[in-house]
Amino acid sequence: MWRAFRSGNTYDLRVDDALADDPMVDRPWGAERTVRAEVVALLLLSGPDALPGRVAALKVRGVQITGALDLSGGTVAPYVELTGCRFDGQVLLPECRFTTLRLVGCAIPRLEAARLHTEGDLHLPRCRIEGGMRLTDAQIGTDLLINQIVVHRDRNNRSIAADGLAVGQDLQAELIESYGEISLRGAKVGVSLSLRGSRLRNPYGKRALNAPQLTVERTLYLTPAGLSSATYGNTTPPYGIGRGLGQAPVRGQRIQRFECEGGLRLDDGRFGDAVDLQDARFTLENDQELSLRRIQTPELRFLSERPERGKVVLSGARIITLVDRSTSWPGPGMLSMGGFVYENLVPLGHFPLARRLEWVTAATPEYAPEPYERLAAVKRAGGEDSEAREVLLAKQRRRRETLPLAGKAWGVLQDWVVAYGYRPGRAALWMAVLWAAGTFAFARYDPAPIKPDEHPQWSAPLFALDLLIPVINLGQDGYWRLEGGWQWAAAGLILLGWILATTVAAGASRLLRRG
Secondary structure, eight states: OHHHHHHTOEEEOOOSOHHHHOTTSOSOOOGGGEEEHHHHHHHHHHOOOOOTTOOOEEEEESOEEESOEEOTTOEEOSEEEEESOEESSOEEOTTOEESOEEEESOEESOEEOTTOEESSOEEOTTOEETTOEEOTTOEESSOEEOTTOEEEOOTTSEEEEOTTOEESSOEEOTTOEEESEEEOTTOEESSOEEOTTOEEEOTTSSEEEEOTTOEESSEEEOSOEEEOGGGSSOOSTTTTOSSSSSSOOOTTOEEEOOEEESEEEOTTOEESSEEEOTTOEEEOOTTOEEEOTTOEEEEEEEOOOOOSSSEEEOTTOEEEEEEEOGGGSOOTTSEEOTTOEEEEEEEOSOOOHHHHHHHHHHHOSSOOHHHHHHHHHHHHHTTOHHHHHHHHHHHHHHHHTTSOHHHHHHHHHHHHHHGGGTOHHHHHHHHHHHHHHHHHHHTTOOOEESSTTSOOOOOHHHHHHHHHSSSOOOSOTTSEEOOTHHHHHHHHHHHHHHHHHHHHHHHHHHHHHHO
């Protein structure tokens, strides 16, 4: 191993037996395949100079490393790549500096790497980490690749503790299995964060992914991953990325969904391009949430499966384009959208207005005007004025439920007569019906004038219209003496005319305010 280090060659102790070479299989490796952790640390921290014309590097395959590999606070200049190795003690890298570090398909009891600094990549694909990994405040110069790892919880029930993590380019965590909480509070990713096809499970706590104040310069992918032969068995960089892994699945390809059993929290996150939840599956308990409070992103693709329990929270989120399906949203009491701002709606599949109104109703167990007004504004901006009026009419009907009895009665009357002014054609129809009825009735009556020498010629149509239209005088009302039931008929027309006029005026004022 010492000579291989000086020449930059690979030190390979595999025996060409797939079962015997698998570090995850619980069967002993002999002493001939064992290296002490102290020797590895000596090579990395104080190793010999490279041979002339060669670059020193530690490239090891199929080796068992005994004891804890402790490089805390050290600076490791050589390139490091350990493939298919077995560690029987912790790997301790806090405040350590690397150029590039690759641990590929290794079995590790625990990885402790708080404040780790790499100039290049940190690759941990296909590793199995039984006691969790810690990358708190680590700084990765380019890519962090942890595809296909299996990581279990630590004593704090965290599988990956990476609060304050900074990744210069991509963070790829595709097809991983996590048993505990992944914590990415305040983490920053320079390009995209991909959790395609991953399965996050935390039966020990409230959240499977806890990432408030996460910043991703491009896109967060919680989407399916395509599986192919390239997904497995690739032991050369980029370790399974390419065909089948790291790309959206194509027709006919076997896929694996992103699954999350436990709460997911992205509160106050910033995402430069999009948050993509296509076909994601969330399994929540009643007290758990898919929390997107106050996130900001140009596009939210809410195309997941509908969660059966728990709650989806979008309060305070600011989105430019919301891409969604009617079947993705939960029912009443499971959705919260107070202060949710979006500018464009792009529904996929059949999403009628009635279902969209149910979406708003589900988010407002108690009446709140804001979600209705936001939806109406988006519909109007998209040129769908008739649907915008239907949304505002639904808002008035919902508001009516909160009013006292007298207010409800007046609201029912406004709704029945002119639909709160959002259907003005209905008022014209009522006016025509009442005018025809009044004309027909007064055509059978010949009243006496109040002043025999000062009265116009009697006209039943003009008289009925003069009673119906308030304020305007058509020269008939006030000149005739009405007796008996005709007085009540005239009073009824006057009252109905005022009701029509006030409801139309209320509707017109709303239209003017919206304009």
